[in-house]
Amino acid sequence: MLQDKIQDVFNEPGCATNQAKSAKEKKKGCTKSLKPGAAAGGCAYDGAMIVLQPIADAAHLVHGPIACLGNAWDNRGTRSSGPQLYRTGFTTDLSELDVIGGGEKKLYRAIKEIVQQYDPPAVFVYQTCVPAMTGDDIGAVCKFASEKLGKPVIPVEAPGFVGSKNLGNKLAGEALLEHVIGTVEPDHTTPTDVCIIGEYNLAGELWLVKPLLDEIGIRLLSCISGDGRYKEVAQAHRARVTMMVCSQALVNVGRKMQERYGIPYFEGSFYGVSDMSDSLRTMARMLVERGADKGLIDRAEGVIAREESRVWRRLEPFRPRFEDKRVLLFTGGVKSWSMVSALEGAGLTILGTSTKKSTKEDKERIKKMKGEEFHQWDDLKPRDIHRMLADNQADIMMSGGRSQFISLKAKVPWLDINQERHHAYAGYDGIVNLCEEIDKTLSNPIWRQVRQPAPWESGPSSTLLAAE
């Protein structure tokens, strides 16, 4: 059953890469096989959690041994404006006895305890490797629990060993399509209702975008899943237009919502001035095409014009400071191109970007923007990055938390642009935040100091008794 689902997810008409493959190739799927001893990155379960956990009022229960949750909870900066239940870590914490005797009864008891104690609108149950091997049928347990407890209990079948984080994203999307989206009708609908998919409100980023939507008159009916509420996600099928933010991760959700409910979708990004404006513009245009008041376009253009002139004015002071500053981008997927345009807009020079996790379209897009000359590293090893930084080929590296030490140990400034960061970079205000952060770290006085040789090392600045 799970195999069928994975095959289905792999056969994605909305994905151009997939469409270009032969039937046999398609069957192999799109996960690259991982090399033992030289692999990095999260598993499918990790990916599923990333997509669903931002649904803030739901309970998220991990069915597995302690490693899957115990080592990993409370570690992402996705934020909620209200309920905080999503930050509570629930796990069945399977023991040896559960592995031998099966964990289904314990799972049911856990669901029941959570429903009785916290009364959430829904419980998401995540399958992991060990119970998947011993044959716990979480689908059946969830169905039984749903009926018995009168609450939606949603099985998320994405045990870690089926594949990568990206596959887990898609399997989480499948769970939403199968069990959640379309199960609740909104109190009322408007011609400007939109659904945003793949935005997780990291560091509160959605809140830099939403006020602009409000001002234009676009109603965010449903966000999958940043600052999400179960009910809002469940009524996503009444949106007039869908925007896909981290495009490839949840392309299956956008496409199937189009198939099932006739909702057109577009891919966009909130990073960088031009991408942000494009996204607002496209959203307004598509809503009008679907019957919204034509004035929406004018209002959108008004907001865009005002925000753009404001943001360029605010970015102006950074330009001289950023002149000749070279950035090494080490990230993946949608961020590889959306960040490039965002940073260049502020006057920085981008040396190149890693494209390990990017799709073919992502790469084409970069090529179109930057030409053939631009570096796109498919498999940049930490050792190579370290060498580039140590050789003074870049002034700052921007990446996720795990690779920060490659840069910091080379005594080169570094900025977090992944999920653990504390600052919001989306929207017009976000790009100003980003530039401020870059400027802060570039101009910090420690860089000169930490590069000084120790008193017992000979170095250029070892003038004895030099006056301060």
Added chain:
Amino acid sequence: MSHIQRFPSAAKAASTNPLKMSQPLGAALAYLGVDRCLPLFHGSQGCTAFGLVLLVRHFREAIPLQTTAMDQVSTILGGYDNLEQAIRTIVERNRPAMIGVATTGVTETKGEDMGGQYTLFRQRNPDLAGTALVFANTPDFAGGFEDGFAAAVTAMVERLVEPSPVTIRTQVNVLAGSHLSPGDVEELRDIIEGFGLSPIFLPDLSLSMAGRQPADFTATSLGGVTVEQIRAMGASAATIVIGEHMRVAGNALELKTDVPSHFFSRLTGLEASDRLVRLLMEISGRPVPARLRRQRESLVDAMLDGHFFYSRKRIAVALEPDLLYAVSGFLSDMGAEVIAAVSPTQSPVLERLKAATIMVGDHSDVEALARDADLIVSNSHGRQGAARIGVPLHRMGLPMFDRLGAGLRVQVGYRGTRELLCEIGNLFLAGEMDHDHGHGRHGYGDHGEPSRCGGGSCGCNAV
């Protein structure tokens, strides 16, 4: 008398806000205290990714950690091929001195025979004889962090240590449990070296996890005890075993080498530190260095100054078993009342704890037990619960991702005990002063009793 509740099988089915971390993670940390080592999880790549992120957030250091990247097919058919390929790839790419393998739930559910796989690997790969290999069985579904750390240390002792015909009179082994921070190990080295002795720490996190600046990029641990040093532990004059969970490794070492071992359940507290100093005097036959004498005086003084703020304070402690024992013991020594001691896993050390309630539980249990506490001592994962019930949290243990220098804190010996005493004492002191000068919301003075300000010794004007 208190009793230990079996948890979670009897108490509740849903562990809520877990205190427990998995065995392989503990094993990885132990391996990271070996120089030029690369720990390897035999499991799905997610097992490695989660563990890695947790250690990175705690230590703010690059963490070398690899995976055998088991998928569905290899999990069912057996993981030997992945294991062999992983080890070969690691040796080719990174040339480590040692690879420390920890199994996970993924491989242990099928029940891979790791002893047999070790033999098979060595037979099939004679060209890799120069790389030390240590395998530890660490299923995610049994035990916890401390057990995994212990399993890895025991595995290293059994695989690497060799008996020695000679004894080096000034060399001592220290089996340093997971409750010792890199800062603690550093402190112990100072203390032991002060007696003219050369310690070999297994593992030695002070050399690898205390903030290194490598000259070049390295994909293995940088610093730590070397494989040669581990092999030479048989020549030591004595072994100091620190923590209940190091006892098995200590026994294994003594059995293998006849080096006499001396057990310490904790090194935090005046009397505990005195015991260590007494032993070092005996082993070395040397007088106590002046520095240590001054440190002892200073600790005694801090106890006199600080006891006002500790007396009858109600404290809930939730930490890994041996750290739980050390901290609860210290707090009782200072006159505080440990109202709840919560451990993530079973351990023999729990039987010796002194606390009103002792249980194996999670952070939600702490939240329930600590409602009228003056303080919670736990890791950073305790922050949500502590905030909800309005009780201040003093962070200790792992993970501590919301404080700088998490790995460098010192809480052993005279100096470390004094530091801990002042840190926690300051929380009480600040709470009492806030209460007197504007009633801070910190759970102080909420019990309808007059505040005790140590007779004005804190400098405020309270009666």
